[in-house]
Structure formats: structure tokens, C-alpha cells
Amino acid sequence: MQYIHRNLEDFFKKSGMHYPAILLTGPRQVGKTTFLRHVSEESRNYVSLDIPRDRNLAKEDPELFLERHKPPVLIDEIQYAPELLPFIKVLIDKEQKPGMFWLTGSQQFQMMRNVTESLAGRVGIFEMLGLSNRELEHRNVEPFLPINDFPDVPEKLDLQGLYRRIWQGSFPKLADDPEMDHDLFYGSYINTYLERDVRILGQVGDLQRFFRFLRAAAARTGQLLNYSDLARDADVAVGTAKNYLSILIASGLVTLLEPYFANRTKRMTQAPKLYFLDTGLCAYLTDWSSPETLEAGAMAGHIFETWCFAEILKSYRNSGKRPAFYFYRDFDQVEIDLVIEQDGVLYPVEMKKSSDPGRDAAKHFSKLEKFGKKIGMGAVVCMVRESSPLTRECKLIPAAGL
Template identity: 30%
Template sequence: MPEANLFPRRAQAMACEALADTRVVVVNGARQVGKSTLARLIADDADNARQLYLDDPAILASAEEDPISFVRHDGLLLIDEIQRAPRLLLPIKHEVDKDPRAGRYLLTGSARLLGLRDLPDALPGRTETIELWPLSQGEIDNAPDGFVDHVFTHDVDTTMRSCPLRKHDYVDRALRGGYPEAVRRDPGRRRNRFFDSYITDLITRDVRQISDIERPAQMRRLLSVIAARMGGLTVVQSIAGDVGLPRMTLSRYLDLLELVFVIKRIPAWSSNLTRRAISTPKLLVTDTGLAGRLIGMSPERARDVTAPVGPLLENFAISEVARQLTWANEPVQLFHYRDRDKVEVDILLEHASGEVIGVEIKAAETVRSDDFRGLRHLAARLGSRFRAGFVLYTGEQSLAFGGNLRALPMASLWTLGGTAED
């Protein structure tokens, strides 16, 4: 593939920075998000680098036969898909303890290494892990992708220029998803074929590589049920009933899907100022293109006013924020908020300083005062800790709604943070 067709990844600069002072750097993420390409680009630019790809049967056999010799190299050693040969990790640990130079190993994996069954010590204190998500909108559009940092360091100007995107544009972006191969393909049949193959490979290869699953058909059904519930609470008993799985089996399957980066559970937020908050996490599908295919949503169907695009766009927006947190400068954690009176806020960002920003997601092209109900609830309880509240909607204007409350076009997620905004 020509280099000109590659999307720039923010993780590349992060990985290079980490290799300058860390012995082992791990790039972790779902299949098909571009880990191997990213690692290859880094290794191609390094002096005396060696590249070993464990999806090659001969190379994998060598790793399993003689792991100690396999990991010896004077320069940077790239080992792709390290989860295929977890026995390599102890020899790597031995090597970096004996020679603690920075930039010794660049590893990639399609599962969270610390969660892998039978994994040894996993190199504590010797590694930095960089999580690679599907492409962000900013990576696709070459836009700043700086919402999280910007809202904690700036007062957002509501006189910023209007946004040309409309609801159908956001839906199209959500259904496109962020897997590079899917983004490059034409919408419709060819993109759908990618998603269908992805689902099959996920169940037959990725999940089974790390755990025996007794009921692969139910795993496929579970994926569809999760997609239909995206953005909803993770009520295990209810999901188990829909899928027809015992509760303990369902919990294990959810753990597996999170392990291979297909879903992410967003924890609930509470404090002593909000004691009526519930503690149930929300379920996020990490790629809305995949989720849309699982529920049979298409751009044509989405044009119907009765189509359930609200959860799709909510999942889309939360996913963009989650991506940004992997490279944000500000120390921020992502939560959702809901209390027993069903007052909720879709995104709650808590800074290490204690400051909080709330974000509501609306699929409508208009915004009303009542859309700020949950944000006002948080503001009243948190007082000075509440920095600002935003409603992200599919309209074109940036609008003030009193005090530190603003309505912003959803595209602010990836357009804020550039030089022009600063």
C-alpha cells in the first residue's frame, strides 16, 4: 500500500517519545486498527531495527522453539502480535534487566496483555503501553482532535464559526467507523463485507485465541444485542436473558470482548455530593461502523425519521472522547452519570484537579433549555468544581445557555484545539 494512502496516527509520535526513555513499548489495540503499520513505520525509521511478525508460521515456530535466542538483538526489535507467543515475555524481561537501554523492544498485540490467560510476569515497571483505537475523526480529516484538552484549558468561544455538518453527515461518519480498511472502502456492499468478515474473524480467531468459548453462536448473538444496547447500562441479568446465556458465562464473554477491544465499559461517577448516583457502567462499542452493521443500520435506513440513530450518535461521540484521552495532555478520566431519579449526563470528564466537565449528546439539529437538565443538576451539586457543561448536537451554531453552559456542534469534538481556536 502506498505510504500516501496511510492515515497519520497520533500514537506514532507517542510511541517514538516513549521509546526514547522506556525499554519496552507496547502498542495494544483491536485487530485491523493499524498496529502493524504503525510499528513498521517506526521501525523503518530506526537504525539497526529488526522486524518479526508472528502471523508468519515460520517466525512463530522459531519463537516457540527458541524464545531466548529469538528476542536477542542489539537495536530496536519489533515483535508484532506478541499475544501469539506469550513465552517471549520472560526472555524479554531478562534481556532488558541485563541491558536497561531505552528503546529495546516495540511490541504490538490485539488483546490487553495483562489480561491474557497464562501470561507470565508481563514486564512490570519496564513498559509503556499505548492503546490504539480505530481512527478518530481528526485523524481522518487532519483536524486538531483537541476537545478534551481545550475545554479544560480555555473558555470556549460561542462566536466560533458555524459548522457545515448536519445530522445525516454525522450518521454517515458513525456508520463509516474508524477501521482504516473500512474507511477506504465505498459505503454499501464493500464496506459491509469488511464488517461481516471482521465479525467472523473476531469470533473464530481472536476470542478463541485467548479463551475457549463453548457457544460461538451465542457470542455472535451477544455482539448484536450489545450493539442494539450501545450507550445503555450494563445490566448483566437483562443482557443474559436476551442472549440466552447463564449470567456467569455472559460476564466472562463481556470480559473477553473488552479484552479484544470490541467493547469498553464506561464507569459510573459519584461523589459524596451525589450520593444518589448509581454505580452501573455503560456499554460502549469501540467502533460505530461495526455496531451499525450489527444492528442492520444503513445510511438509507437512517434517513427514516423513526430510525434509532440517537444511541448510534451517542456512542460515536463518546468514542471520540475516549480516543482523545489516549493522547490528551490533561490528566482526565471518563465517566457517565445517572442517579436514582434518572437524571443523567452522557459524558462526565473529571480532571485530576477535581474539576468536572459534563457533556450531553443530542441527535437533534435543534437544542432546547431542557436539554441542559442533567448538566444543571450537576452544576448545582458540584459548585465550583463544575467547570462547564456542553450539549453537543447536530445543528450548525454555537450557542450560550447561561453561565458556563454551551451548545456546540458535535464536530467540536475534533475541530476544537487548533491554532485558530487558541
């Protein structure tokens, strides 16, 4: 596989070597191990706990394992042997050298708690998501804000080209081989996720029921989360739906976007919005068999918004930043898709699957004035080919330029 430069690399190199231990988390198969092996020095050892022999040794005799695999070492899938963590702590406290242990893990449910408790103050935590549009276009620019400049859209990313990228998703294996069978890849991915992440951790007894819930959640991407409706469609109890969704969030497949409240008023919704972080997986789970059917189908708008949101999120995560993202919605159904708060300024963003949005696309931005904060430049992310002003306070931004 040809290595694709990851935009996280710059932040990782600047800050990663200040810690004796580094944990790189993220969903399965987003390229964590490939990334770390690419940026590591030749002297760093590598061992994967996916291999039963090494996993058993790590669990049964951690001291011997660390004697065989001395630092600097990259330990893959650390969640399979939390027994190692106290012994890693002892070595770190003894030697106190930066970069001793690089750790990866796909399952964040218990792993994050184990690592942070055992290695508190000794570990730097980085998160990797799937390939971003910027990485696929070999661009590395600053985190998204409407005040930034944006490139014109390349010819290959017209409406059909963009929806092919949305339908394909962000996993490196598919990017490296676009001819790979889409259904085969995602079907195998789901089976691996259910069997190795969900079942092994004992979180779910009925995998078929969990899969049914997963499909119901995918059908709601880009929409307000209603646990009762979601539970009904998945044929599970509301409490089970909340537990299942927490698993999806912890494993990096889904995120929730909270509504913006500066002052909690009775006229505003309190439900979050649900977003899948890989649109290819979402398209597979909702049975869209091609980019063309997806673009013309009932989910086209929601999945376009989902893709745009994920790309904006990746631009921050790959810079090591935790953005203040929200959305606005009141009980009069007035909504702003995304509100970014930075340095006391609110930046409103709408995401429209349109090549010619009118001024009405930004008509609700003034609703944010009620919060008494400065309103920055707004944006309508859409299918235009180049960035241009829409009003004095808002500009059009090409989605393919994210």
C-alpha cells in the same frame, strides 16, 4: 494504502523512547503495525508472529528467535508467543537501552498480564483505538473539554455526511477505500475475531452463542447495562454474560462508563453504561444496511451518543491521558450523559441528535452541585454547525467538530 497521520504519534515520540520495551495494544486492524512501521527507524527489524514458521520458532526456541531478530526489533502479535518475554527481559537487563523492543498485540486478555508481569518497570504501554474524526479531518488538538474552542463544521459533515461516517466506522481500511463493501468487511472482521482471538484463547466454546451475545450487546450501546436482560436476550446465563462482556472489554471493542459518586447516596443508580468503540461494527451487528436507515432508525440517538463518546475518549487516549469520565443518573431518571472530572472541576456534557436544542438540554447540569465541587462550563454536543453559547454556563458544540 495512504497513511493517515495518527494523533498518538506526538505522545508516542515524546515518551516512547524512555523505555527499553514498548507495547502497543488495541483492537485488531486499527493500524497498530502500520503506525509503528511508519514511525520506526530504518534499522529496526520487523517480524510477525502471525507467520506460523516464526511463531513456532519463538515458542520452541526463544533464544534462537531473538538471535535471528536482534534489537532494535518490532515483534508483531506478541501474544502468540509469551515464551519470548523472559528472554526479552534478560536482554533488556543486559543492555539497558531504550527502544530495544517494540511489541504489538490485539488480544489483551492474557497478553497484558504476561507482559506486565515479565517486563515490570521496563515496558511503556500505549493504546490505539480506531481512526478519530480529528485524524480523518487532519486535525490534532488538545483533549476535549467544553472550555476549548471547536472548529465549524465542514459542508461534507452535514447530518447525512456525519451519519455516513458513523455508519462506516473507524477502521483504517474502510477510510482508505470508502467504496469497500461494508458488510463484507465487518463480516470478515467478526469471523477473524471469533476464530483467532476468542477461540484460540480458549475463552469460548460455542462461537455461535458468543456471536448472539455480541449482537445483543451492540443493541444496547449507549444504555444502562443490565446483565439479566442482556443474558436473557442472548440466551446465556448471567455468569456467562459477565464473562463474555469481559472479553469484549479486554479486546477493546467495548467500554463501560461508571456512574459518578462523590458520596454514595441511595437515590443514585449504580449500573454502568455500555458503549461500543466502533459505531460501524455496532451498526453492522444491529443490521442497519445504510447510513440513511441508521439515521432514521430507532437506534439513531443511542448510536449518535456512542460516536460522540468514542470521539471524546479518543481525544484523551491519543494524548496519552486516562480521563476521569462518568455519567450521572438518579432514580428519578434524571441523567447527564457525560461528566468529566479534571482538577477538581466537573464538566457536564449532553449529546443530542438535534440541530436546535433548547435550554432544557442543560437543565439537569445543576444536579451536580450536590457533590460540593466546582461546576465548569457545560456542553451540549449536537448537530449545530458552529459553537455558540446556550446559557452563561453552557455552550453548543458541533458534533462534527469533535
